[in-house]
Amino acid sequence: MCLAIPGRIESVNGEDPLERSGKVNFGGIIKEVNLAFVPEAQVGDYVIVHVGFAISRLDESEANKVFEYLKRMDELGELKEAGS
Amino acid sequence: MKYLDEYRDADTARQYAGEIRRVTTRPWNIMEVCGGQTHAIVKFGIDELLPKEITLIHGPGCPVCVTPLELIDKALEIASRRGVIFCSFGDMLRVPGSTTDLLSVKAGGGDVRIVYSPLDAVKVAEQEPARDVVFFAVGFETTAPATAMAVFQAAKKGLRNFSLLVSHVLVPPAMEALLASPDCRVQGFLAAGHVCTVMGFTEYEPIAAKYRVPIVVTGFEPLDIFQGVLMCVQQLESGRATVENQYARSVRQRGNQPAQRLMREIFHIVPRKWRGVGEIPRSGMGLSEAYAAFDAERKFGLADRRVEEPAECISGQVLQGLKKPRECAAFGTRCTPEHPLGATMVSSEGACAAYYRYRRPSGGGSGPGMTNVEF
Ligand code: SF4
Numbered sequence: 001m002c003l004a005i006p007g008r009i010e011s012v013n014g015e016d017p018l019e020r021s022g023k024v025n026f027g028g029i030i031k032e033v034n035l036a037f038v039p040e041a042q043v044g045d046y047v048i049v050h051v052g053f054a055i056s057r058l059d060e061s062e063a064n065k066v067f068e069y070l071k072r073m074d075e076l077g078e079l080k081e082a083g084s
Numbered sequence: 085m086k087y088l089d090e091y092r093d094a095d096t097a098r099q100y101a102g103e104i105r106r107v108t109t110r111p112w113n114i115m116e117v118c119g120g121q122t123h124a125i126v127k128f129g130i131d132e133l134l135p136k137e138i139t140l141i142h143g144p145g146c147p148v149c150v151t152p153l154e155l156i157d158k159a160l161e162i163a164s165r166r167g168v169i170f171c172s173f174g175d176m177l178r179v180p181g182s183t184t185d186l187l188s189v190k191a192g193g194g195d196v197r198i199v200y201s202p203l204d205a206v207k208v209a210e211q212e213p214a215r216d217v218v219f220f221a222v223g224f225e226t227t228a229p230a231t232a233m234a235v236f237q238a239a240k241k242g243l244r245n246f247s248l249l250v251s252h253v254l255v256p257p258a259m260e261a262l263l264a265s266p267d268c269r270v271q272g273f274l275a276a277g278h279v280c281t282v283m284g285f286t287e288y289e290p291i292a293a294k295y296r297v298p299i300v301v302t303g304f305e306p307l308d309i310f311q312g313v314l315m316c317v318q319q320l321e322s323g324r325a326t327v328e329n330q331y332a333r334s335v336r337q338r339g340n341q342p343a344q345r346l347m348r349e350i351f352h353i354v355p356r357k358w359r360g361v362g363e364i365p366r367s368g369m370g371l372s373e374a375y376a377a378f379d380a381e382r383k384f385g386l387a388d389r390r391v392e393e394p395a396e397c398i399s400g401q402v403l404q405g406l407k408k409p410r411e412c413a414a415f416g417t418r419c420t421p422e423h424p425l426g427a428t429m430v431s432s433e434g435a436c437a438a439y440y441r442y443r444r445p446s447g448g449g450s451g452p453g454m455t456n457v458e459f
Contacts, residue, residue, distance in 0.1 A: 003120060004281075004304075006086070018233075034201075034230075034233065037340050037342045037343040037346075039342060046087055050227065050230070051227055052201025053201070053233070055281050055282055058087060059334075060333075062333040063087065063333040066311050069314075070103065
């Protein structure tokens with residue numbers, strides 16, 4: 001029920017910020033999504049969608065940190081070993 | 085799919101598991117707050133890859149599971165009335181009330197409709213002006229902005245045949261209630277990433293400081309959960325207790341401001357009962373006075389109804405992390421997803437249902453695990 005999944009904005013319509021909506025692509029399945037809560041999101045952006053509403057725009061640069069974190073830990077480990 | 089598949093990479097998961105093993109020197113109990121995380125942990129067998137010192141405790145973060153019996157009974161009563169169209173998220177339909185459930189009301193001729201979004205219920209109200217359309221608004225902070233928008237639009241359209249049975253709950257007060265209990269075994273939290281996507285995480289800082297618990301805002305994919313656990317263990321091992329954000333691709337410190345603005349306009353904070361836990365002060369959202377005309381409890385004269393919970397189901401203890409589903413005598417025998425006794429067996433995010441699906445000793449109960457193609 002709290003499920004929220006990422007999808008890519010294909011098109012945006014509506015001028016009124018509170019009525020803004022768009023088509024979002026979830027791996028091939030296209031759904032109409034309310035975009036009122038992500039006024040900054042544009043076509044091509046990925047958004048997290050929950051019960052028909054986009055609740056955030058995914059940040060590309062933060063998205064890779066999961067992989068960088070391990071590398072950083074590795075380097076720290078090596079540094080420590082080198083220093084001891 | 086982008087933003088999904090890469091976070092299920094088995095090699096990286098194993099590296100995380102190895103790193104967690106390396107930094108862990110003592111036993112730690114970490115609670116994942118959200119049922120979506122519980123589901124992923126059990127489904128992918130994440131807990132089984134962690135060192136035995138780490139115990140994951142499944143928290144109360146499943147809105148279906150914590151909706152109090154009282155509200156379910158109110159929903160059943162409203163849905164049974166003639167002329168009413170009762171709209172609900174699908175997973176509320178099999179939640180047992182005192183005597184029946186919404187699915188049975190529907191089978192008996194009640195007009196109960198499953199909707200995907202609260203806005204779908206507003207559409208039904210526009211299409212059926214002669215009938216009373218009621219939306220069962222359950223959910224955490226993640227879902228509340230959608231409900232708020234439904235109320236806002238209904239008000240703008242002047243819909244008088246639309247109302248909501250509101251049971252929105254707030255996560256931080258429930259975490260505090262858990263921490264304040266003398267039985268509390270939780271030493272660190274993985275906070276719910278989508279709740280924080282809406283609310284941000286500043287409200288967790290005083291909790292981390294007061295109870296000296298690390299709180300790591302965490303996402304829902306396997307690698308998110310591994311990283312969240314690692315960050316939490318690192319804090320625990322080094323004696324730190326701060327709020328950290330693992331899920332920064334979606335969560336900003338102050339959350340989603342437009343969503344919060346609308347929530348403040350439509351709701352006010354109320355005390356709320358949690359199923360199996362009891363009443364927690366300031367832990368829910370109700371319609372503010374200006375939107376009281378949309379309150380189904382008032383409209384149908386049910387505001388003062390009180391219902392007590394039955395004793396046999398131990399889901400309250402499961403929700404508080406005091407017991408595992410398998411410790412319940414009814415688990416998998418008298419209580420199954422087809423015939424649930426308690427709400428934690430109903431939703432796929434409920435701890436009992438997740439264990440039933442992926443962890444039964446017989447009947448193919450072991451989950452896809454890390455070696456499965458799904459990963
Ligand atoms: S197995 Fe069923 S009866 Fe037992 S705690 Fe879970 S929901 Fe309640």
